Amino acid sequence: MKFAVIVFPGSNCDLDAYHLVQDILNEPVEYIRHDTDSIGDADLVIIPGGFSYGDYLRSGAIARFSRIMPAVTEFAQSGGLVLGICNGFQVLTEAGLLPGALIRNRHLQFRCGQVYLRVENNSTPFTFTATRSDILKIPIAHGDGSYYVPPEKLQEIEDNGQVLFRYVNSSGEVTDEANPNGSINNIAGVCNKSGNVAGLMPHPERAGERILGSEDGLVIFKSVINYFGKKGVGAGD
Amino acid sequence: MKWLAKVEVTLKQAVLDPQGVAVESSLTTMGYENVKRVRVGKYLELVLEAADRDKASAQVEEMSRRLLSNPVIEDFSYSIQEAGV
Numbered sequence: 001m002k003f004a005v006i007v008f009p010g011s012n013c014d015l016d017a018y019h020l021v022q023d024i025l026n027e028p029v030e031y032i033r034h035d036t037d038s039i040g041d042a043d044l045v046i047i048p049g050g051f052s053y054g055d056y057l058r059s060g061a062i063a064r065f066s067r068i069m070p071a072v073t074e075f076a077q078s079g080g081l082v083l084g085i086c087n088g089f090q091v092l093t094e095a096g097l098l099p100g101a102l103i104r105n106r107h108l109q110f111r112c113g114q115v116y117l118r119v120e121n122n123s124t125p126f127t128f129t130a131t132r133s134d135i136l137k138i139p140i141a142h143g144d145g146s147y148y149v150p151p152e153k154l155q156e157i158e159d160n161g162q163v164l165f166r167y168v169n170s171s172g173e174v175t176d177e178a179n180p181n182g183s184i185n186n187i188a189g190v191c192n193k194s195g196n197v198a199g200l201m202p203h204p205e206r207a208g209e210r211i212l213g214s215e216d217g218l219v220i221f222k223s224v225i226n227y228f229g230k231k232g233v234g235a236g237d
Numbered sequence: 238m239k240w241l242a243k244v245e246v247t248l249k250q251a252v253l254d255p256q257g258v259a260v261e262s263s264l265t266t267m268g269y270e271n272v273k274r275v276r277v278g279k280y281l282e283l284v285l286e287a288a289d290r291d292k293a294s295a296q297v298e299e300m301s302r303r304l305l306s307n308p309v310i311e312d313f314s315y316s317i318q319e320a321g322v
Contacts, residue, residue, distance in 0.1 A: 057279075058307055065304065094307065101309040103248075108255050148252055148310060182253070 001228040003029040004042035006072065006088075008063045013049030013085065017205045021046075024208045025221055034066040044081040044224050045072055047088030049141070049203060059102060059144045060090030069095060081125055081224055082197045086142055089189070089199030098192055098199050099157050100149035106182025110143040114213065115180055115202060117165040117188050118172050124195040125227040126220050127164055135172050136165070136216035138202040140180055145201040147183035147190075157190060165189035165200055239320035240285055240293040246306045246313045247278035281305060284320050293317055 003021045007014045014031065021029040032039055034052075039045055052063035063069070076082045076097050084092040092098040105111060119127055119134040130136075149157065157163060165188040169178040174186045181201070189200025204217025248254045254276050261275035283300075287293035297315050306313040 057305070061304060061307065093309070101307055103252065103310060104255055106253065106255050108259055146253075150251065150309070182255075 001027055001043045001225055002041060003027055003044050003046060004032045004039050005029060005046045005048055006034065006039075006068060007031050007048075008034045008050070008052035008066060008091075010052045010054055011048050011050035011087070013087075013203065013205065016203070017046045017048045017085065020205045020208045020217075020221065024218070025225065027225065032068060034063070034068050036068055037071055039068070039071050039075055042075075042080075043228060044083060045075060046205075047072070047082065047084040047091050048205075049086030049088060052087055052091065055087075055144070058090075058094065060087060060092075060094040063087075063091045064094040073097065076192075076197045079194070079196050081227070083126065083220070083224070084197075084199035085203055085205060086140075086145075086201055089201055090144065092197060092199045097197050098190055099153055099162065100147055100187075100190065102144050102201065103146045103148050104144055105142070105146050105180075110141075111145070111180045112141040113139065113180075115140050115188075116168050116170050116172070116178065117200075117202060118168040118174070120163045120166055121161040121191075123161070124164060124191050124198065125224050126191065126195075126198045127223055129223045129226050130219045133172060134219070135168065135170070136204075136207075136219065137214040138204055138207045138217050139214075140202045142181070142201055145181040145183070147181075147187045147201070149184060149187075154184060158185070160193055162190050162193065163187050164191050164198060165202070238287065238289070240287055240290065240317050241320040242283040242285065242293065242297040242315055242317050244281040244283065244297065244301055244305055244313060244315040245278060246281070246301075246311050247276060249310055249312055252310050290317060
């Protein structure tokens with residue numbers, strides 16, 4: 001399975017994603033620059049975290065119109081797998097490939113630390129090796145991570161099972177205290193209606209090695225690899 | 238012909254504006270206790286060339302919708318005037 005990591009000016013988690021795929025998952029991966037037209041023969045496109053174009057105007061707003069994005073959009077619309085992490089999630093919402101928007105954290109603080117996520121839907125390519133209600137310990141690092149979606153759309157994505165991950169406490173309960181940014185319904189990650197495009201604010205690519213404090217992020221990448229019919233990957237042990 | 242467009246982008250009323258809340262709280266602390274609500278938005282100025290006002294206006298509308306604002310969370314309004322020489 002071939003991974004591609006898109007690189008915008010200001011991306012800074014591109015290396016983390018590349019490292020995880022190449023050194024931990026042992027799968028082929030390449031960087032795709034923002035000023036090119038093609039994603040090549042990639043099976044999964046990762047839009048990484050960072051501050052593309054300095055987060056000017058709105059996070060992800062300018063990256064969304066960069067030269068590579070028509071190819072990403074076409075790939076997504078033809079069923080290709082696209083995963084947006086943090087700033088990548090913001091880019092995908094700006095592009096209209098995912099519902100909602102990410103706005104300033106409710107408390108205005110940049111939040112950096114470990115959070116717990118509960119898997120809400122394990123029938124997507126990104127989650128199907130997880131079990132529903134699994135609790136994942138994954139780091140966050142963002143200032144504009146408060147997920148917002150208008151009420152009628154919220155009902156729709158909840159009913160469709162488009163909510164993939166919710167912020168919870170270590171016991172798996174959805175509480176205000178466990179919500180690091182004021183996201184509506186504690187939503188940390190969503191997918192599109194057909195399930196092939198997903199985005200989340202936390203960083204699963206930074207939770208793939210024991211030395212980093214958690215390997216819980218691997219389940220997302222293992223899911224997509226298994227989706228491609230490959231069996232288990234070495235977890236770097 | 239050159240036109241000056243002034244675009245205002247504001248968060249929709251239903252969207253919480255934590256910056257506005259922080260500014261409001263600061264103003265209250267400063268003694269302006271009659272301030273009941275603050276919303277922080279964005280203001281942009283564009284100078285563009287267009288044959289007439291309608292064409293300039295249509296383009297500003299389109300740019301505001303596509304890039305300058307995010308319709309999921311924001312509203313926009315604009316005015317257009319002849320740009321000074």
